[in-house]
Every structure is written in structure tokens, then in C-alpha cells.
């Protein structure tokens with residue numbers, strides 16, 4: 001019997017240790033974004049990882065998937081809805097296809113500077129928009145940042161909308177942006193970001209538009225000679241979670257994700273600000289011709305119909321609220 005007791009004790013000891021192991025097995029959180037591991041999104045992803053692993057005391061571990069290895073932004077948002085990815089840092093580019101209320105943020109020349117844009121995203125209205133994600137099988141964790149978008153191309157210096165006439169410009173898969181470029185006289189070509197570098201290299205498109213952050217992180221100087229600082233639209237980013245993971249968590253655990261996303265957004269904004277100060281010089285050093293003193297008046301006038309199309313489809317209320325908050 002002594003032998004039997006020892007055996008039972010040993011077996012239950014193994015079982016208890018197994019259960020304890022199971023209880024402490026970390027949950028892997030897969031985080032995806034489309035930019036390189038040196039980008040402002042990776043700075044944000046690193047901050048998210050550090051904060052979530054620390055706050056949860058190792059209950060969650062974060063694995064980062066960079067450079068669009070999980071697909072373009074539209075595909076990754078779909079991945080969140082079906083649970084194939086857990087957290088995504090994305091621009092609002094394709095988001096309007098899922099959450100039309102977010103289109104208001106993509107209107108050209110809506111914000112004049114970073115302070116205005118950040119102030120709106122950090123307001124009650126920004127929180128409301130984050131909550132809206134919940135109605136579309138997404139969890140809005142925090143507003144992050146991509147930056148003010150500028151036009152690059154391989155053909156010529158662009159100083160006025162007339163210079164952009166006929167230029168084949170890759171846009172994001174975003175109806176508001178496509179309309180704005182059509183109004184400028186360019187030929188907008190929507191395309192997922194992971195296909196863009198090759199498209200520029202092969203001349204399928206002549207130009208593209210993105211913030212300094214992205215132009216730096218993607219070495220676009222290798223395929224684009226001209227940069228015009230049009231600042232034609234502020235490009236927000238958002239940290240989104242999958243409801244498949246997050247809906248099953250306790251309030252405390254969800255709180256850690258929200259706090260980690262806030263840390264991520266903060267770190268990203270700081271990196272955007274740094275690149276706004278230092279990025280243009282870096283692009284010039286790498287051979288880009290940069291047009292800085294652009295008169296944005298004619299561009300603003302050209303894209304005005306995009307506002308009319310937006311308000312006739314979605315009304316004026318959201319736009320007015322953004323303008324009042326800014």
C-alpha cells in the first residue's frame with residue numbers, strides 16, 4: 001500500500017504540475033502591419049509588445065509580423081474579423097470599406113496640422129469612432145498615426161494640380177482618396193501596399209502618396225525621383241484587435257490590451273514627429289528632389305467635390321463635429 005500511495009501521490013503531483021503549467025501557458029498574440037521593422041509602425045508594435053507582456057506578467061506574448069507578411073491592410077482587417085490575426089496596426093485607408101463612419105477622417109485637407117488631428121482623435125468623438133468598430137466585428141483599441149501624406153512620382157516636379165494631370169497615382173483602397181485624385185486630374189489606381197514597390201519599379205504606376213514616415217521606411221527614393229510636400233491629407237492609423245480573441249477576455253485583460261495600444265500610439269506619434277523633423281533631409285541625401293513651397297490653395301479647390309460626394313452620401317453631421325473639435 002505504501003508503494004501504491006507513493007505512486008498515486010506521484011501521479012497526482014504530475015497532474016497538478018501539468019495543470020499549473022497549463023494555467024500559466026502564455027497566449028501568443030499575433031500582431032501584423034505592412035511596414036518594415038525600422039518603421040514607425042514597428043516602433044509602435046515594439047511598445048505594444050513591451051507593455052502587454054509587462055502588464056500581463058507574461059500571460060500574453062506578442063509575435064510581430066512586419067512588411068505585410070500577413071497581407072495588405074484590407075486583408076489583415078478581414079483576418080481580425082475571422083480570427084486569423086489578433087492585433088493589427090493599420091492606416092484608415094481600407095477601413096471605410098468595413099466601417100463607413102471612418103471615411104470622414106480621410107477627407108483631404110481636413111486638418112491643418114498634427115495638433116489638430118491628434119486633438120480630434122483624442123476627443124470624445126475619437127472614442128466614439130473607436131467604439132463604432134465594435135459594430136463591425138472589430139475592436140478599436142487606440143488611434144495611432146501614419147502622418148500627413150505627400151505625393152511622389154518618377155516623372156516630373158509637381159507644384160500645381162495641373163502638373164499632376166494624367167499621372168498614374170497609386171492610392172489606397174479608399175473611395176474618398178480615389179475621388180480626390182480624380183478631381184485633381186490624376187489617374188488614381190487603388191492597390192494594396194505590398195504590391196506598390198514593384199508597381200513603381202515596373203512603371204505600372206508613376207507615383208504614389210504617403211507620409212514621410214512611409215517614404216523613409218520603404219526606400220522609395222530607389223524608384224521615385226520627385227517628392228512634393230502637398231500634405232493633402234492626414235492619415236490616421238489605428239490599433240485594432242480581433243473580437244475572436246478579445247471578447248473572450250476578462251475586463252482586466254482587455255484593459256491591458258487598451259493600455260498597451262495607448263503606449264503603442266504614443267511611441268508611434270513620437271517617431272512620426274521625429275521623422276517630420278529629420279526625414280526630408282534624409283530623402284534629399286538619398287537623391288530625391290523635394291518641392292517644399294507648395295501653394296496648397298489650388299489643390300484644396302480641386303478636391304472640393306470629394307467633400308460634396310462625401311456629405312451627400314453620409315450627411316454633414318460627422319464632418320461638422322470633426323471641424324468643431326479641431
Ligand code: PAF
Nearest residue numbers: 034090091093172193214
Ligand atoms: O499607403 C498605404 O497603404 C498606407 O499608408 C501604409 C503605407 C500601408 C501605412 O499604413
